[in-house]
Amino acid sequence: MKIIIAPDSYKDALSARDAAAAIAAGCARVLPRDRLVECPMGDGGEGTLDALLAATGAERRITEVHDALGRPINASWGWHAASATAYVELAEASGLQGLADTERTALHSTTLGVGELIRDALDAGAKRLILTLGGSATNDAGAGMLAALGARLLDTEGRPLPPGGAALAQLAELDLSGLDPRLATLTVDTAVDVDNPLLGERGASAIFGPQKGATSADVTRLDAALAHFADHIASALGHDHRTLPGAGAAGGMGFAAAAFLGARLQPGIELVMAQVDFDRLLEDADLVITGEGQLDGQSLAGKTPVGIARRARRHGVPTLALAGRLGAGWQAVHDEGIEAAFALADGPLTLPQALERTPELLADRAESLLRVWRLAARQTPR
Template identity: 60%
Template sequence: MRILLAPDSYKEALPALEAAEAMASGIRRVLPEAELDLCPLGDGGEGTLAALLAAASEADPIEARSAQVRDPLGREVTAQWGWQADSRTAIVELAEASGLHLLSPDERDARIASTYGVGQLVLAALEAGAERLIVTLGGSATNDGGSGMLRALGLRLLDEAGDELPDGGAALARLARLDASGLDPRLATLKVSAAVDVDNPLCGPRGATAVFGPQKGADEAVVEELDVALGRFARMSAEVLGEDHQQLPGTGAAGGMGYAVAAWLTGELRPGIELVMERLNVAQRLEGCDLLITGEGGLDGQSLGGKTPIGAARAARAAGVPAIVLAGRLADGWQAAHDEGVSAVFTLCDAAMPLEQALTRTAELLADRCEAIMRLWQVAHSD
């Protein structure tokens, strides 16, 4: 039996590679002779860079590099990025510099959190001689429309008095002028692709702030304030650039970072899972497989917008391979996954369990669930 194990990370619990290894350990309890292909995935969110680094090989090497950058609140942190010398390609993961995981719950403040550190990573890539940039968007603590990144790259955001605005999305409400004369000239020839894990526009009821702001510390009043501020930034950007990108699907990714990439870096927004699966040759690896097992921390109706389990299941369906999803939790709309190639969905816990306990036992729970699935598989395929 041949099985492709292609999970994303289980947020706050287990990186994707460790999740695949836990799945494999449970399967081997029942089918020690099974051929297991461990293929950790990412959809543009936290852990995507780690998945790509884990999959690197001598034939397709990716070097892990690091840089000192600002975190969402301006503190210095060490952030990792990837470098592929042969193709002069840099891989920057937003979450490394501006991720929600870098802040404690009481530090989350979508009004002031900044993507400046992401711009510093892009500068490091330019200094290395990057000709192509892949930036993965997801897991952000920010809601500044990517303005912090652009500031690091030389864009000036000025108020009525001609003074620089402070960091964060809320300050964009006072934006009076954009000065692009200092933008790094190397950006003009940099080919940029952004891996996004959502298809939301920048503003409005499905926009970056309304949908994702609350998890970053924004209450109802702050959501309204930031949505208006992002709209102002987009309108003034359109005046400078001559084109309005704010309704483009994916521009709402990572608190509006998708907008900054599309509008200011003329980047292509691609579903992150598609980009990652393409680089990892998932379609070819599915050939001859009997089963795909994927999963991540949660599955709901929004997962259809570009999350790993759905992307992997769609690829499996195209290859005629059944797909099983293992989710830490299920929420409204998860049943729609069955229309996207998912054969069956299982949660990790058999009984009610405190979240803190479930997070520490994720590897164990994944292994146990895979063992149970394989026992059921044996019964279903017994002569």
């Protein structure tokens, strides 16, 4: 029996790599290690970079950039010299995980650091960029990224706008004359984990702004500011990406990536599976175990476990899922190829207790799951 272990990260508890190791440890109590293939995954959010580096052998590089609040931080990105490919994860520079709850501000957070990482990749000689969006603390439609890459966003007095999405309401001139010319020959693939447009009731501000500290009044203000920004971009470029599925990803970074980087927006899990050659792994697999922090009805919109299950089903390989929590509507995942899903808790637990015990709980649930699977295999008539 060959088992592919392909989880996403368990938010605030384990990276995808550590989660795969914990699941493998539990499975190894039942099966030999040489039949377990660890393949950490991601759908574009935090931890996707680690999955890509592990799969491709790309070099991890560290660059000092600015975080979502403009503070200096060290952020990782990946460099694959043989293919001149750079891997940039937005969450490394502008991620929500880098901010305390009291620091979240959708009005003023910036994607400046993402642009600084892209600039560093261009300096290294990048001809292709894999950009993963998800886990962002920002709602500036990529304005900070553009500023880092040489664009100037000016108010009526000719002054640069301050950081953040709210300031875009004051945009009077979009000067693209200084935009880095190397972008014209850069091939960009962008991983998104949502299909929301830039604006409106399903847009970046309305759906994701509250997670980033936005009040209902802030959402209205931000949506209007991003619409104003989109109007300027449509006028400057002659095309409009505001309704593109995925444009609302990462506070509108999907919109900016499509408009200014010529990026193809792809479901993050599909892009990652292509990079790790997941189809090849499935060719002789008997079972896939996946999971992440929560499975619910929204998981069907492009989250890792469902993407994994859909692909495995094409190869006739069953998928089981281990989740930190099973949320409302989780049963819908059965229709997408997840044969069974299990929550991790072994009794009443507070959230801090659950987070601390996630490696132990993952290993224990994986062991129990494999024991039942092995028993079922023995009982199946040949």
